[in-house]
Amino acid sequence: MKVLVVGGGGREHALVWKLSQSPKVSKIYCAPGNAGISELAECVPIPAGDVEALQEFALDKKIDLTVVGPEAPLMAGIVNKFSAAGLKIFGPSQEAAEIEGSKALAKEIMEKYHIPTAKYQVFIEIEPAIAYIKEVGAPIVVKADGLAAGKGVIVAQDEDTAVMAVKEMMEEKAFGEAGAKVVIEEFLEGEEVSILAFTDGEHVVPMVSAQDHKRIFDGDQGPNTGGMGAYSPAPVYTGEIAQVTVEKILQPTVAGLKAEGRTYRGVIYAGLMVTKDGVKVLEYNARFGDPETQPVLMRLETDLVNIIEAILAGRLCGQEIKWSGDAAVCVVIASGGYPGHYETGKPIRGLGQAGPEAYVFHAGTAFRGEEVVTSGGRVLGVTASGKTVKEAINRAYGETEKIRFAEMHYRTDIGAKALNRK
Template sequence: MKVLVVGGGGREHALVWKLRQSPKVKEIFCAPGNVGIAQMATCVNIQAEDVPGLLTFAQQEQIDLTVVGPEIPLTNGIVDIFQQQGLKIFGPSRAAAEIEGSKALAKDIMAKYNIPSARYATFDTAKEARAYVKQYGAPCVIKADGLAAGKGVIVAMDEETALAAVDFIMAERAFGQAGDRVVIEEFLEGEEVSVLAFVDGQTIVPLVSSQDHKRVGDQDTGPNTGGMGAYAPAPVYTPELAEAVERDILYPTVKALAAEGRPYRGVLYAGLMVTPTGPKVLEFNARFGDPETQPVLSLLETDLVDIIEAILQGRLAEQSVQWKDGAAVCVVMAAAGYPGSYEKGQEITGFEKVPEGVVVFHAGTTSREGQVVTAGGRVLGVTTTGKDIQEAIKRVYQGVESIHFAGAHYRKDIGQKAVNR
């Protein structure tokens, strides 16, 4: 079959890498792709947000299956538009994807259906939000309602930071329209875990658990980013906890979305906080996480195409999903200045020195005069597996240390929480 992957980051590189392993796949296109993806697929110069352009391309090339990576095309209704034209596409509808597109909507659904989450309030004006902060104090979490590329969440440990966060989002318009409304939540104590699940509208099959590292600095310091690395599985996610999450969060959410006229098919991502009183939802995403996809797909044994076809045909309950033993780790190498403003165009060297078995997924790269250069904030996701977490960590950092570009920075403690357990 001919497959089109929509997107151009590390997650999409991992999807292309995994889909290529399927004997069913003859040819892969990626729009827009990147210089790393170009070694595995034909990159097409169409942006992920250009839904009409993607539709025209899929029709002209007679694409058999489209797999959507990023959230913006999903919340813009790419799945509905492709399906109306009789094209097979993997991802949730526009209505279902709104669980990521609007944090306020997600919180309202969780409150209505008793899905455990932090206490919250929603505000349309900075004045009201500031008054609420002054009334309830800190610590609290300030969230832009809309899509902000993983950066629209500010954890405020004191009232001054919380008030500044409200102004940053609503008055300074740091995230544009995404900040027209804010959600203010209680601060939850505990350890985070990411749980992705395959969903066909009724059946859910959780993927192996993972843990993202959102903050830019070691020991979870500094501002939030799109994710500085991840490992899988997460030891904090015990079999007992997994059972509770399926029973109290995943199944109730899928049922709630169906009841709200938003039946969900695709990958549902639950960002959870494991608190002393049990797991609570921090956020839902309507797609594969980035960088969690890189280690998670590294451990997936089953053909991803078989799983996607089972979901599209509503027979996920009949599909076996198998995982490799061991652990996987992804370390993100970022550009100087990220998650703030950063320079582009730095030459990247050392790919040929990366040890065998370590995969370098490209995120923000392009080519210039035959050289690979930086083109984004998160530049590379160096990923590998091992018989256990210690081995995977050792191998992945050998890979990281082989690669060089001016100003490169990365966390040195990815996976350390798992080792400590």
């Protein structure tokens, strides 16, 4: 089987790594890929958003299965176009993926199908948005409606910050057209957890839990990023909460999308907040999360190709999915200055030294001659497993300390919440 993976980040490296373990796979291509991915797949210089070129490549190479990593090509309708051309592709349709592409749509679906979430209002003009902020007060959350690479959410602790966020999104176009419409919602207090789930449009099978770390600095300080690390499992996600999540959130979401003519097949991601009033949805993503995918896939024991084939055939309910009882932790190493301005082209030292039960997933790397250099904000995702979360943390940080590049930055408290809770 020839497989094409679309994307070039840490999530895609984890997907390539897991797919490469399947005896069904004979060749993997990755577009555009990165330096680390090139060890497992043939990298193709086609941007993830160039749907036409990707389709042409898939037809030319007679690709048997395409797996889509990032959200942008999903929103651009890559699944619709590949399917129409007779190509097998894993991911939700353009209509289904809009649950991530529009936060306002996601909120409307949650409201209509009684899925627990924060109270909210949607605005297309600045003045009513500011008036609403002053009416309800802070803390409050301001979200750009569209895609903003995981950075379009501002948790404002005071009204001035919230007002500034609205102006930056709607007036200064900080996130382009993504901020033309904003969702303003109540601040939920509690602990976050990420639940990824497989679905064939009817049945939903959740994966093991994970917890992402969005803020750039230790102690959840500083601006939001695409994610500075993750661990699995998350102790906050108890058996009772898991049952509620499936029955009150995941199944009603998939059923609601189908009722709206947006049948969802692929991986759906629910970002949840465990509050004193129960578990509530913060957001949906229409694909594998990054960096949660790295520790979650490290725990997956079933052949990922078998799961994907079951989903595409509409028989997920008959597919057995096994997970390791071990924990896994991913520590993201970022460029200095990220998520703001950062420099690239820094040579990376210490790669290729990872011990057993660890793997260094590349997120923003490239070759300069024979040398591996930085090429993005999030550069590497050092991922390790262990019998306990503590053992996995120690192993991941032990591997992280072997790596060096100028101005590198990483959080030193990934997984600390799990230890504190225990």
